[in-house]
Amino acid sequence: MMTLGDNATTAQRIAHSIAHRIISGALQPDAPLRQDHIAREFNSSHVPVREAFRQLEAQHLVVAAPRRGVRVASLDAKSVKEIAEMRAALEVIALRNASPKLTSAHLARIELALIEADNADTIREFEIANRAFHHALVAPCAMPRLLACLDGLQLANSRLVFAMARSAGWCPRSNQDHRLILQALRSRNIDQACDLLARHIQTIERLVLPASL
Known part of the structure; x- marks a missing residue:
């Protein structure tokens, strides 16, 4: 679906992986994305996860809302x-x-x-x-x-x-x-x-x- 170069940052690799799951349907609309879970999965700190979320939000794949956290964007x-x-x-x-x-x-x-x-x-x-x-x-x-x-x-x-x-x-x-x-x-x-x-x-x-x- 998408490719990454050898020099991709940790944030880009995280965003790429999550984007693939969202686009393919493995992550359903409105599914929550927990920063701590993703950081643990990719063996990273929370900083690149937050940057990955910003990238995904710019791509209209996730939304961030007060008190609800980051979720997969809806398909309504x-x-x-x-x-x-x-x-x-x-x-x-x-x-x-x-x-x-x-x-x-x-x-x-x-x-x-x-x-x-x-x-x-x-x-x-x-x-x-x-x-x-x-x-x-x-x-x-x-x-x-x-x-x-x-x-x-x-x-x-x-x-x-x-x-x-x-x-x-x-x-x-x-x-x-x-x-x-x-x-x-x-x-x-x-x-x-x-x-x-x-x-x-x-x-x-x-x-x-x-x-x-």
Whole structure:
């Protein structure tokens, strides 16, 4: 799902492990995350655990509330709608800024991710390729704060994809939305590409809510 470099900090390793459990469904919505338990599991002090919690909160995977502590973020209708609307707005901004900088090499990377998603045999393979496609669309915008925010939202979206797959099943299929977005970008029709992207992202709300909530 996610990879870490050799130089990852203890906090990053903790956040990575917990994120994997949340996205895969091993940790259910509203499950409590006890700082002392996690510190003991990873043989660490509480400092990197608190930093890991901050990273996970920025990725919309956990929430911290007074007197309730840190818990896995919910997957209720309000949360799903918020994730979809934030992604739709911010990813379109990123694509508008990325589009003038897209080269043939960038378009090739986008197409490769599309093909890998089409050829995926498992939900995990599809999720990795889907995340790669959306990242490749916007990476040339060179806006690090925006891209960091989108990376967190995309992880939250991956959690929705897994939740939908667990409830409604998943089978390999071609993603026509991705193909149309790429076609619009190749034609330099940026407005059409942005409209297609916004509609595509918002479909997750319609698909997830009846299937898994």
